[in-house]
Amino acid sequence: MANLNIDSEKARTYDAIVIGSGISGGWSAKELTERGLKTLVLERGRDVQHVKDYPTTNMYPWEFEHRGEMPYAVRQENPIVNRCYAFHEDAAHFFVKDKEHPYLQDKPFDWIRGYQVGGKSLLWARQTQRWSDFDFEGPARDGFAVDWPIRYADLKPWYDYVERFAGISGDRDGLPELPDGEFLPGYPLNVVEKYFKQKVESKYPARKVISARCAHISKPQPIHIQQGRTQCQNRKLCQRGCPFGGYFSSNASTLPWAAKTGNMTLRPDSVVHSILYDEAKGRAIGVKVIDRNSKEEMDFYAKLIFVNAAAINTNLILLNSRSNRFPNGLGNDSETLGKYMAFHNYSARIYGEYDGLLDFKTDGRNPAGGGYIPRFRNLHKQETDYLRGYAAGFGAYRSASSDRSGFGEELKKSLLNPQLGNWGVGSHMMGETIPKAASYVALDAQQRDDWGIPLLKISIDYDDNDAKMKKDYLDTMEEMFLEAGFTNIRRDDRWQPPGLDIHEMGGARMGNDPKTAVLNKWNQMHAVPNVFITDGASMTSTSTQNPSLTYMAFSARAADYAVKEMRKGNI
Amino acid sequence: MDRRSAIKQMFVLAGGMMIATSCSTDGNATSIILNNIKMSASDEALLADIVEAIIPETDSPGAKTLQLHLFVMKMVDDCHSPEDQELFLKGLKDAKDLSGKSIAETATYMQQLGPKDGFAKMIKERTVQGYLNSEYVMKNKLIYELVPGRYDGAVKVNS
Numbered sequence: 027m028a029n030l031n032i033d034s035e036k037a038r039t040y041d042a043i044v045i046g047s048g049i050s051g052g053w054s055a056k057e058l059t060e061r062g063l064k065t066l067v068l069e070r071g072r073d074v075q076h077v078k079d080y081p082t083t084n085m086y087p088w089e090f091e092h093r094g095e096m097p098y099a100v101r102q103e104n105p106i107v108n109r110c111y112a113f114h115e116d117a118a119h120f121f122v123k124d125k126e127h128p129y130l131q132d133k134p135f136d137w138i139r140g141y142q143v144g145g146k147s148l149l150w151a152r153q154t155q156r157w158s159d160f161d162f163e164g165p166a167r168d169g170f171a172v173d174w175p176i177r178y179a180d181l182k183p184w185y186d187y188v189e190r191f192a193g194i195s196g197d198r199d200g201l202p203e204l205p206d207g208e209f210l211p212g213y214p215l216n217v218v219e220k221y222f223k224q225k226v227e228s229k230y231p232a233r234k235v236i237s238a239r240c241a242h243i244s245k246p247q248p249i250h251i252q253q254g255r256t257q258c259q260n261r262k263l264c265q266r267g268c269p270f271g272g273y274f275s276s277n278a279s280t281l282p283w284a285a286k287t288g289n290m291t292l293r294p295d296s297v298v299h300s301i302l303y304d305e306a307k308g309r310a311i312g313v314k315v316i317d318r319n320s321k322e323e324m325d326f327y328a329k330l331i332f333v334n335a336a337a338i339n340t341n342l343i344l345l346n347s348r349s350n351r352f353p354n355g356l357g358n359d360s361e362t363l364g365k366y367m368a369f370h371n372y373s374a375r376i377y378g379e380y381d382g383l384l385d386f387k388t389d390g391r392n393p394a395g396g397g398y399i400p401r402f403r404n405l406h407k408q409e410t411d412y413l414r415g416y417a418a419g420f421g422a423y424r425s426a427s428s429d430r431s432g433f434g435e436e437l438k439k440s441l442l443n444p445q446l447g448n449w450g451v452g453s454h455m456m457g458e459t460i461p462k463a464a465s466y467v468a469l470d471a472q473q474r475d476d477w478g479i480p481l482l483k484i485s486i487d488y489d490d491n492d493a494k495m496k497k498d499y500l501d502t503m504e505e506m507f508l509e510a511g512f513t514n515i516r517r518d519d520r521w522q523p524p525g526l527d528i529h530e531m532g533g534a535r536m537g538n539d540p541k542t543a544v545l546n547k548w549n550q551m552h553a554v555p556n557v558f559i560t561d562g563a564s565m566t567s568t569s570t571q572n573p574s575l576t577y578m579a580f581s582a583r584a585a586d587y588a589v590k591e592m593r594k595g596n597i
Numbered sequence: 598m599d600r601r602s603a604i605k606q607m608f609v610l611a612g613g614m615m616i617a618t619s620c621s622t623d624g625n626a627t628s629i630i631l632n633n634i635k636m637s638a639s640d641e642a643l644l645a646d647i648v649e650a651i652i653p654e655t656d657s658p659g660a661k662t663l664q665l666h667l668f669v670m671k672m673v674d675d676c677h678s679p680e681d682q683e684l685f686l687k688g689l690k691d692a693k694d695l696s697g698k699s700i701a702e703t704a705t706y707m708q709q710l711g712p713k714d715g716f717a718k719m720i721k722e723r724t725v726q727g728y729l730n731s732e733y734v735m736k737n738k739l740i741y742e743l744v745p746g747r748y749d750g751a752v753k754v755n756s
Contacts, residue, residue, distance in 0.1 A: 084743065086732070086735065086741065086743060087730045087735065087741060088730055088731055088732045088735060091671070091675075092671070092672060092675060092676055093672075093726065093727075093730050095672075095676050096676075097675040097676055098675065098676050098677060098678055099675075213748060214748070214749075214750045214751075215750060216750030216751060217750055217751040219750070220750075220751075259744045259745070259746045260744075260745045260746055260747055260748050261743065261744055261745065263743075384754070385753060385754050386751050386752060386753060386754060387752050387754050388748070388749060388750050388751075388752060389747065389748070389749040389752045390745040390746070390747035390748040390749055391745055391748055392748045392750065393748075430721075430725055431712070433650075433651060433704060433707070433708050434650060434651065434652075434653055434700075434704050435653055435655060437651065437652065437725075438652050438653065438655060438659075438728075441652075441725065441728065441729060442657075442734075442738050442739065444739065446754065
């Protein structure tokens with residue numbers, strides 16, 4: 027019997043465990059397995075294999091029962107996930123429904139989740155802008171959160187590294203606030219986006235309109251072909267999963283690569299309950315897993331643990347990993363775990379029309395989505411009555427539409443003869459928000475989920491800084507739209523709960539001082555050196571740029587460091 | 598009969614969309630299964646006349662041939678609120694006298710309801726949607742490309 031237990035324990039022992047298989051977990055898995063570590067990748071959701079498990083990927087619009095629309099009953103049952111822009115009939119199977127993993131909202135917060143192998147990397151908007159020292163120096167300069175323990179120079183080689191593998195398209199724009207990278211050819215701005223660029227840049231030299239950088243393969247390189255991926259075919263049906271591997275996802279890229287090493291064991295349906303801590307060793311020794319379906323409890327062991335469960339679930343796992351040494355959550359000597367969370371303010375848009383350049387239209391689809399306006403507010407110095415700033419998307423589109431006012435033959439004729447109208451233009455804000463102790467997630471003392479894990483309480487809200495920034499965004503964009511001669515300008519100042527931006531960050535932040543941060547400059551726990559966190563939970567501040575590319579770079583950098591430390595005997 | 602073709606026979610194509618057919622032996626049952634609203638075969642026939650009046654057969658198929666009435670029924674049944682469904686059923690009931698009337702008379706009746714009438718608006722919007730997104734239109738008239746494979750941001754418009 028004793029031998030059986032030992033054998034069984036041995037069978038459940040790996041060199042490394044990666045919790046989560048989304049964008050950051052996929053990278054951790056790739057890097058650790060490539061370095062020869064036998065790695066167990068735990069994913070709480072079901073398995074989703076590239077192409078094979080993309081049931082809607084090649085469907086035509088008429089093949090969807092409701093032409094893409096979600097049924098009324100589903101919308102009523104899922105007020106939260108239904109607010110997500112991509113929750114439609116073609117991708118609803120990749121989203122967590124509201125009742126599947128409930129949480130408590132002290133303040134309204136839309137927690138949008140993708141529980142499956144690949145996580146939200148199947149669903150993301152694929153915008154990949156690098157962060158710069160204007161971001162990493164932000165907290166120190168403006169006096170919030172704690173100083174980032176790294177600078178751009180620390181991350182630059184790892185941005186280069188992940189970009190080459192993932193396939194990032196973009197122009198080299200030479201902007202210090204948005205560093206250039208190892209780009210495949212960028213997607214062109216269309217004729218009206220170029221016109222707006224020229225108008226804006228001549229009137230406001232500090233403001234730039236560039237082609238958005240994105241994780242699409244515009245021109246495949248040998249490294250992409252080796253992954254079995256090929257050129258993006260401009261379908262823009264990415265949320266269904268791409269049969270070409272045209273955009274980066276764990277499913278198309280890092281996970282099959284990790285599998286090819288022979289060192290990866292992928293275990294779907296594995297809900298991580300907690301990380302096991304051994305007080306005598308002063309190390310984490312493994313994780314406790316509840317099987318999603320059977321609810322069977324089992325422990326897995328490893329010398330090294332990477333937590334990549336996505337920002338909020340990483341916090342949940344750490345908070346639920348309680349021991350005598352860490353009664354308030356693993357590695358939580360600073361008492362900051364779960365706190366200083368922040369997100370991106372996406373709550374304003376602005377639209378208009380342009381009646382110039384009507385002798386042009388576009389053809390095909392642009393996977394980059396159009397233009398990107400990097401942050402220009404408070405960039406070099408504080409200049410407004412709010413801290414930090416916003417980036418903005420900008421896009422112009424011209425589609426043919428038909429007059430639908432008629433009836434009978436006249437209507438039919440009109441429907442079949444759509445006419446090009448004015449150009450439509452639009453922009454959305456991407457505002458940096460300030461991480462605060464008052465923005466937190468915590469475990470509920472009573473209620474538990476289907477796997478016996480405490481429900482999470484989320485208490486995160488906008489503040490006055492966000493309101494001022496939003497007003498400035500709308501005023502400033504309106505001014506730029508007017509400057510460009512756009513008409514029929516509509517400001518869309520919408521209420522949307524934090525979370526719907528799907529850029530929640532923080533809770534287990536990086537920082538040099540163990541008294542005020544959970545992680546050090548290597549994304550390594552100050553207090554538990556064999557635990558690394560490289561997803562959104564680790565972020566000290568939010569920047570204005572989309573965060574996924576930065577998670578990839580942190581994951582690769584941390585894995586490289588962790589393996590070196592292991593080999594030196596330090597882990 | 599093998600299982601595959603048996604299942605196939607339970608589906609009809611509405612605007613190119615698979616819809617589960619009703620297995621009821623009731624002579625006045627609708628040809629598709631409805632989960633929320635109650636309609637009869639005669640309601641269905643009336644609705645087919647109404648959608649045909651909105652988008653009639655010309656040198657190309659009209660709404661009835663494309664089975665857009667089934668699409669409207671499916672959408673009202675699954676995607677509309679109970680209030681909308683009530684409005685829809687009441688509108689159909691009010692239009693009962695149109696049974697057997699000509700397309701022209703049906704068209705006149707629907708147009709008289711005006712663009713703000715909830716019933717008329719719902720049917721017209723769904724019919725137009727079903728038409729534009731039908732396999733017929735997307736393959737033959739306004740071609741939908743699943744795989745464009747290109748993007749050009751400055752194409753000269755042929756005048």
